[in-house]
Each structure stands twice: as C-alpha cells, then as structure tokens.
Amino acid sequence: MSLPGVVDDLRKIVGRDAVLHRPEDMMLYEYDAGVRKSTPGAVVFPQNAQQVSEIMRTASAAHIPVVARGAGTGLSSGAISHAGGIVVAFARMNRVLEVDVENLRAVVQPGVVNLQLSEYVSHLGLYYAPDPSSQKACTIGGNVAENSGGPHTLLHGVTVNHVTGVEVVLPSGEIVYFGGKAAESYGYDLTGFFVGSEGTVGIATAITVKLLRKPEAVATLLAIFESVDDAARTVAEITAEGITPAALEMLDGWTLRQVEAYCHAGYPLDAGAVLLIELEGLREAVDEQAIAVRGVCLLQKARDVRRAKNEEERALLWKGRKTAFAAVGRVSPSYYTQDGVVPRSKIPAVLQHIGEVSKKYDLIIGNVFHAGDGNLHPLILFDDRDAAQFERVMAASGDILQYCIDVGGTITGEHGVGLEKRDAMPLLFTEEDLAIMTDLRNVFNGNEVLNPGKMLPTPRMCREIAGRSHNPVLAQEGL
Amino acid sequence: MSTATTPMRFTRELREICRAEYVIEDPARLQAAQILGVTPAVAVEPASAEEIAAVLRFANEHGLNVVPGGGFTQQQTGNTPAPIDVLLYTTRLTDVEHYDPGDLTIGIGAGCTVAQLSAKVGADGLLFAGDAPRPERATIGGVLATGMTGPLRHGYGGLRDYCIGVRFVTGDGRKGKGGGRVVKNVAGFDLMKLLIGSMGRLAIITGASFKLFPAPRQTSTFVAEFASAAEAIQYRNTVLRSPLSPICLEMVSPHAGELLPGGVRSGKGWSIYLRATGSDAVLARYRSELGAAISREVDGQDESEFWRVIQDFSSTLPERSPASVLISLSLPLADVLPALNELESVAASDHLAYAVIGAVGVGRLLVGLWTADQHANLSNAVFAFRERLPRDASANILHCQQEIRRQTSGWAKTPTHFESMKAVKPALDAKDILNRGRFLF
Numbered sequence A: 001m002s003l004p005g006v007v008d009d010l011r012k013i014v015g016r017d018a019v020l021h022r023p024e025d026m027m028l029y030e031y032d033a034g035v036r037k038s039t040p041g042a043v044v045f046p047q048n049a050q051q052v053s054e055i056m057r058t059a060s061a062a063h064i065p066v067v068a069r070g071a072g073t074g075l076s077s078g079a080i081s082h083a084g085g086i087v088v089a090f091a092r093m094n095r096v097l098e099v100d101v102e103n104l105r106a107v108v109q110p111g112v113v114n115l116q117l118s119e120y121v122s123h124l125g126l127y128y129a130p131d132p133s134s135q136k137a138c139t140i141g142g143n144v145a146e147n148s149g150g151p152h153t154l155l156h157g158v159t160v161n162h163v164t165g166v167e168v169v170l171p172s173g174e175i176v177y178f179g180g181k182a183a184e185s186y187g188y189d190l191t192g193f194f195v196g197s198e199g200t201v202g203i204a205t206a207i208t209v210k211l212l213r214k215p216e217a218v219a220t221l222l223a224i225f226e227s228v229d230d231a232a233r234t235v236a237e238i239t240a241e242g243i244t245p246a247a248l249e250m251l252d253g254w255t256l257r258q259v260e261a262y263c264h265a266g267y268p269l270d271a272g273a274v275l276l277i278e279l280e281g282l283r284e285a286v287d288e289q290a291i292a293v294r295g296v297c298l299l300q301k302a303r304d305v306r307r308a309k310n311e312e313e314r315a316l317l318w319k320g321r322k323t324a325f326a327a328v329g330r331v332s333p334s335y336y337t338q339d340g341v342v343p344r345s346k347i348p349a350v351l352q353h354i355g356e357v358s359k360k361y362d363l364i365i366g367n368v369f370h371a372g373d374g375n376l377h378p379l380i381l382f383d384d385r386d387a388a389q390f391e392r393v394m395a396a397s398g399d400i401l402q403y404c405i406d407v408g409g410t411i412t413g414e415h416g417v418g419l420e421k422r423d424a425m426p427l428l429f430t431e432e433d434l435a436i437m438t439d440l441r442n443v444f445n446g447n448e449v450l451n452p453g454k455m456l457p458t459p460r461m462c463r464e465i466a467g468r469s470h471n472p473v474l475a476q477e478g479l
Numbered sequence B: 001m002s003t004a005t006t007p008m009r010f011t012r013e014l015r016e017i018c019r020a021e022y023v024i025e026d027p028a029r030l031q032a033a034q035i036l037g038v039t040p041a042v043a044v045e046p047a048s049a050e051e052i053a054a055v056l057r058f059a060n061e062h063g064l065n066v067v068p069g070g071g072f073t074q075q076q077t078g079n080t081p082a083p084i085d086v087l088l089y090t091t092r093l094t095d096v097e098h099y100d101p102g103d104l105t106i107g108i109g110a111g112c113t114v115a116q117l118s119a120k121v122g123a124d125g126l127l128f129a130g131d132a133p134r135p136e137r138a139t140i141g142g143v144l145a146t147g148m149t150g151p152l153r154h155g156y157g158g159l160r161d162y163c164i165g166v167r168f169v170t171g172d173g174r175k176g177k178g179g180g181r182v183v184k185n186v187a188g189f190d191l192m193k194l195l196i197g198s199m200g201r202l203a204i205i206t207g208a209s210f211k212l213f214p215a216p217r218q219t220s221t222f223v224a225e226f227a228s229a230a231e232a233i234q235y236r237n238t239v240l241r242s243p244l245s246p247i248c249l250e251m252v253s254p255h256a257g258e259l260l261p262g263g264v265r266s267g268k269g270w271s272i273y274l275r276a277t278g279s280d281a282v283l284a285r286y287r288s289e290l291g292a293a294i295s296r297e298v299d300g301q302d303e304s305e306f307w308r309v310i311q312d313f314s315s316t317l318p319e320r321s322p323a324s325v326l327i328s329l330s331l332p333l334a335d336v337l338p339a340l341n342e343l344e345s346v347a348a349s350d351h352l353a354y355a356v357i358g359a360v361g362v363g364r365l366l367v368g369l370w371t372a373d374q375h376a377n378l379s380n381a382v383f384a385f386r387e388r389l390p391r392d393a394s395a396n397i398l399h400c401q402q403e404i405r406r407q408t409s410g411w412a413k414t415p416t417h418f419e420s421m422k423a424v425k426p427a428l429d430a431k432d433i434l435n436r437g438r439f440l441f
Helices: A003-014 A023-029 A049-062 A114-124 A140-146 A190-194 A228-240 A253-263 A283-299 A311-322 A324-331 A344-360 A387-406 A422-428 A431-445 A460-466 A472-476 B008-018 B027-032 B049-062 B114-122 B140-146 B191-195 B229-241 B254-259 B280-293 B300-311 B313-320 B333-349 B378-387 B402-407 B418-428
Strands: A042-044 A066-069 A086-089 A096-100 A105-108 A163-169 A175-179 A203-210 A217-225 A247-252 A273-281 A302-307 A334-337 A365-369 A378-382 B066-069 B086-089 B096-100 B105-109 B163-170 B175-179 B203-211 B219-226 B248-252 B270-277 B294-298 B325-330 B353-359 B364-370 B394-399
Touching (some): A023 A042, A049 A086, A049 A175, A066 A140, A140 A203, A175 B418, A190 B418, A217 A228, A217 A283, A217 A311, A228 A247, A228 A273, A228 A302, A228 A344, A253 A311, A253 A324, A253 A365, A283 A302, A311 A324, A324 A334, A324 A365, A324 A378, A344 A365, A387 A422, A422 A431, A431 B175, A431 B191, B049 B066, B049 B203, B105 B114, B175 B191, B219 B280, B229 B270, B229 B333, B248 B300, B254 B313, B313 B325, B313 B364, B325 B378, B333 B353, B333 B378, B378 B402
Parallel strands (some): B066 B086
Antiparallel strands (some): A096 A105, A163 A175, A163 A203, A247 A273, A365 A378, B096 B105, B163 B175, B248 B270, B353 B364
8 A cells, every 4th residue: 555545544543633744744753863864754643552553553554664753852763764654653642641659650651751750740759760861852652662861870770670561552553561560570571671672563652660759868969070081080989989879970071161151050161071970868878978979089189079059059060961962062063972881990991092083083072971880972073064074973983882892882871773873783793693683573573564674784694685675665765 | 200211312412512521311310400300311511602502403403392400499480391301501601701890790601609699799899689599509590580589679679670781592592692791781672681580481591791789888677567467568668658778678477487597587477677778877867767666676697697598488488388389479569468468368268378578668579378288279279369469460389289280380470461472482492492381381
C-alpha cells in the first residue's frame, strides 16, 4: 500500500486532525537535537495504546517504517524517521496515569515530560530521579528508549534503574506487559532489556517508574581549580574518601566562561576548571561529607570551595551546568557533542588527549561533563557551512571515541547509538556480539518496521547476500 | 535415579576440547553432582570461554542437554532436569579481567566465588554488594544466573543495578558480550538484564563486570520487635517515610526467628532488623529517629555473624526442614501485608507452619512452608497461596521435595508476558541445549 492510502487508514484510527502529512508540516519532524535530518511521510498522534496498536498493524501490513518520537531532544538521531516513514508522536499521550504513594511508583504515558513528573509529585515529598539536562522538554518515553542519564545518575543510576514495568506495543500490534510495580520480576528481565533498546523492539505506551523521597539535606559545592588536571585528579580522590556524591560535574575554563557570559551562574572567569559537587541524604551525613569533600579539593590544589547558601544559589549553580550547551550554541554556528565514557581513573589522561586532539585538528573543544561517572561531553565547535571543517570535526570525534575504547571505555554513556554512532559499534563489539543483538531484535522486530537501521549496523555480508531490503522505503535508500 | 548415556565418542571429543584431566567420568564424582536425582553422564571443567563455546557447538551438533554449574548452591531449584548429557562447570574461569580500585569497578571470571571477590575488593576498602547465600561456594556466574542476593539489596539494589557488563557463550555456541567496564554505558542492548535471572537457559555466563561501592566504615544494627506482621509492616512504612537510608531492612517472622542461631534470635514476635552505616553522629540520629521501638542494638563481630546468618537463610531452612517448600517472592511494597495475611490463612486452613524472612523494604521475601502431618497436602496449599497473590507479584519455588516438584511444575508466577520470554529462547539457544526443561518452559 502506498503512503497516501496509509494516511487514510491512520485517520480512521486516530481521527482526521491527528495525522499530519503535508510537506510543510513534516519540516518540524525531520530533525532531533543531533546533526542529521530526514523527512517523514506522515506524523500521527495517538491517544492510547489501542490506537498505537492499530497504527503498528497498519504500518506492518504496508511495510512502512515507524519511529516513536517524544520531544525530539535526542542527540543520536534515534527519533529521526526514515524518509517517507511514519512518526508516532506522543504529544497527546502525556498524562500521569497513576501516582501510587504506598508503592513509591508512578505510571505514566510516554509523552510525559521528565521534569513535569517530578513537579507533579513534589507536594508528596517525592521526585523522579533521572534528570537529563533536557529534562524541561524531554519525555519519559524517549528517556526509556535511550536509557537516559543526567547529573544525578552518579548516586541514583540511569533510567533503567528506575523503570520496573512497561506496557509495550510490539511491531505485530500486540499489546504486552513486561514487569510491573515490584522492584524485580521473575523470568527474563524484558523490562531491563526493553529500556535502552532505542525504539527497535516495541513502543512503550505506559511506563511504571520508581519515585524517590526527596532527601532531607542537600549540599551543593563549587570547587574552583587553576587547572583541568587538578580538577580531574580530585574526582577519583573524592570517591577514594568513601564518598559517593549525588552528582559530580566538571566544566573546563573555556566552557565556564561561555556559561558565565550567558547566565551569570557565579563561576569565576579566570578558573582553569570547576567541579560542581552535590551531596544529599541525612543532615548529619551531608554536613560531614561536605567538610570531607572540601578537604580533598583543597588538598588537590583547589583555589576555593564555595557551598551554596540557599536554594537560590544552588539553582543558579545548576543553571550554569544545565544551560552549558545553550551557552556554547551562542558563540558557535554549530557544535557537535560526544558522549564517550572512560573509567574514572582515566579522566586526567583523556582530558589531556582531548587537548591534543583540539590542537591536531585545529578545533575548539569545550568540556562539560559527568566527571563522577567518567561520562565525557566534549563540545566540538564548527561552522556547518564549512564542509572541510565538518570533516575535521568527525575525524576529531572518531579520535576521541577510539581513545575512550582503548582505555576500557565506551562510545555512549547516555545519548544512545541511533544513527550517529551506529557505525562505531564494531569498534566496541565483535561481529558475533552484533549478530547476537540483531537476532534478539529480530525476535520482536524481524521485518525492521520499527526504527530500521538504528543502533545495530547492517552486516556488509548480510547486505550482499540478502540484496535489497523487503521494506520498500529502506529499499529505496539502498539498504 | 536416572542417568544419561553419553557414548564414548562424545567423551573423546570433550577430552579433545577440555583436556582429559578436566573431563570427569568418575561415577562417584558424578553421583555427588546429581541434580534433583539426575546424575550427569559426564562433567567438564573448561578453562576458557573458547572451550565452553567449543563444548556447546559440539552439544548442538549432537543435541546434547548441557547443564551449567558453579558452586552448586542453587542447583536444587526448578523442574527435574532432562537427562544431563554434560554438566559444565565454570569454576576454572577465575581471572580478574580488569580492576583498578580508583575506578570502583571490577571484571571477573564467572567461576570466582562471591567470598573471593568480596575479599579482593574489601582489601581496598570497597564493597561488592552481591551478598548471595553461601558466598564461599556461590560463584559469580551462578549468582547472576539465579539472581540470588541477600539483605544488601535494600541499600544497593539488585544485581541489575550494579552489573555493568557480561561475557557469555550462547546456547548455540557463540561468544558474546553486553555492556562493558564503565558505570555508564548505553551502547547496544542491555544483555546484563536479559541474562540476570535467566537460570542458565539462554547462555553460559563466562565473566562479568560490576560497579563497586565504598565499604561502610562503621555500621550498627537496630532490632525492633512486634506482636504482629501488620505492626512490623507499619514500622517498615515509618522507616521508609523517614529521611533514614539504611543499607539493610529485613523482616523476620516468628518461626523464621526460631531457625536462627541463639545469638541472633530475638523474641517470639515479628522482628525488623535495620542496618545503618555512618559516623557516630549519623548513628545517633538513627537512634533518635527509630525511637522506642528499638529493643536491641548489635555491632562488631556479633553484627557480622548476625547478617551472615540472615544471608544464608535460604540454605538453612531446607537443611533444617528438608520437607519444607521454600518460595521466593517479589512484591510491590503495599502488597506485602495482604500477601502475608493470605499466607497466614492458607497455613491455618491446612495446619501448616510458615516462616518469612526478607528485604521487606524492597518487597523481596523468602517464604518457607512445612508441616508435621505427613498427610497434609503441601502442594495444594502452595497453589492456593499462588492464586491469592496480586497481579504484579513474582513467585518461584527454590526448594521442595520431589513429589511436590512434580505437582508444582509450571507453578512460577511473573507479570512479564510469557510468550515474549519464550520467543527469546530460540534466538540464543535454538536447539534447547541449555538446562532443558528446567525453568519456566
């Protein structure tokens, strides 16, 4: 069936006003927060799992690729449609279905915005822990697909540690449940397997998440260093003290100056680097840890360690961190961000390496990242009108990723593989590893109707043997 | 007793893969390794993932049933196995794959015991949170495959929360991996989650990486006694609503308390055991928050022994009371008390005794049921209890007598879509080589 025919079918499922397909409407949905673009054929806005199921049945029957989309804040092109494919957008499935205080759980639709969930349960003294920097916009459904992180994952873990159950629509259209409200369920942990599957296994239509009690006390410290190296060494020293901060973030000198110019967070302009350290828990424990952390920082040659005196000061320090990408966006036409992870002990070495890469490729690279986890976010500046420069950006990026892998790290800590890092997967995984993952995907999504071509590279061999895809849209693209 | 017959030519091939000295044919040793009455035809002790892959590829060619084994602390669970053609020990895979205390991570071979791993990282002031029963025998591979950990689950989460990488060989003999060595990693499917608790049905785990934690420098355990389960649960709720964050929060029923050794045993009621960590000031705060309900405080050597006994409870009960049925339960927090009430009512109507112990703050419980009356129908009671469990509950039987095992095959309960789980199996083990027929399907 052709796409126009499918549009009629989609309208029958969700109503006339809930399907977009005119080219000018498609422009809004051709990108996410990454660097790639692709124009879908239709965008559909379901209101419940039953409609998602019918959409999947229709798309599967017509062999038209489908991608689920939350707010489009992803950085790995995970929510980019195949050209001419169907985008299932969750703007109308944005309700908190249940807040279960006794069980410390909430059941939400995938379109619920991350921060709004925390705000929704705040009056109960509860919150939802994973806090990506885009939390004002990004949705829980997207967080589940990408297994998103955020600064506070150091203590509390990433999305998968906070999801105990999912209602899933499979490519066949069947609606199934994995897990529930219990912390763990017997049998294969398909909930855990589903989280981070980047929309290639099924579409979540309801998500059961943990709610945490707000801590009694929070201390936010800003440690100011003359050099990146001193700050980097401090990271490992803090954990060696037996302290696990709730968050431990680093901004290098160049980045903090951009941030300061943008939002006046109170970072000193002449610093080599700052660490933003947050401690939380029992009042007594937080006070002791704040003193211990201050001691470690000073021992590692911190120039000064400031503690936020009130919620206002705390919010300002965090505003600086969370708007760092936006601040950099002001001074460069484009930037490319990266998400490699290294073992904590390798942070000083990798930052030195990034410095060398910056010189070698003649590019400005800022560093603002989750230091406590070793999760880097080098921001490589470029002008997207300069093709030669963009090639250097990609080469520099590849160089940094390779370094992360060489020291025992990985290519993505929280942004996902998507299209963007798909071809880097063989650097990390053997052909056999990837074949196993592909076989597992095919259990659920054998015809690759859901988010085709994402995360797992197509083995060259298979392509040569199998020829063109059975999927007409993929076949058009020669996949 | 049944014994599989493995033809001599199979043994010959296995000797070529693993070397003769690591192929066990001695009937006495094989007899000692019997699983639920089934004696393996042969056992092998491969030295590497490559050798395991070769054994499994060979098993695929000939359709052999291969049962993976570690320290044999949890082998007596599940359905009676099909005839075991090959018992495959992972105990020689003990290499440290990566370890730098500054990273707070370690990668270790599946055959390393929990005690060895804990001692290694403990020497650097670090904690491995997988406090499985019988840590001197339990291997890392076995702990992951069964998902069995102890009281630290309250403070540090389950294995799914701190296992950051896994290496394995699939049932069809392919070497694979998921995750890696770093604490944050979203590259590829989360195969750690898929294999934790998969009971050796999908793949043989050959190694894994873990997030470690700073070891507590000082701890203390607070004991509170209650007349009823309802009061104990109410106290649990008070603790969960407080700013306190204990590392263990365990509930012990009256009969479970009787099974504990004298020094650990408390009164005759329902007890809550709360383990806290922190400085003197922090522990003083616990004392004041927990209030008058606390009847006792334990620290030092007594405290370690105490938690060790709790940790080993799942083996203590079957040893003391071989005719008992031991059930593992995972429940939403608010379902714990209703489930205990149902247990009470089932036990009362069938004249059974029961014991409950577990990490009540995260809804994980072990339930033991037994009877002095030989004619009482234990399996009926077990089915009646299952029927009354709430929708989101998980339950499986860890220990029971052979006769009950036959009657309760397929008893296990989970909210997860059964057909989806079933569909995953052939993707990794198309010929059903691994642990044939033992778990779920």
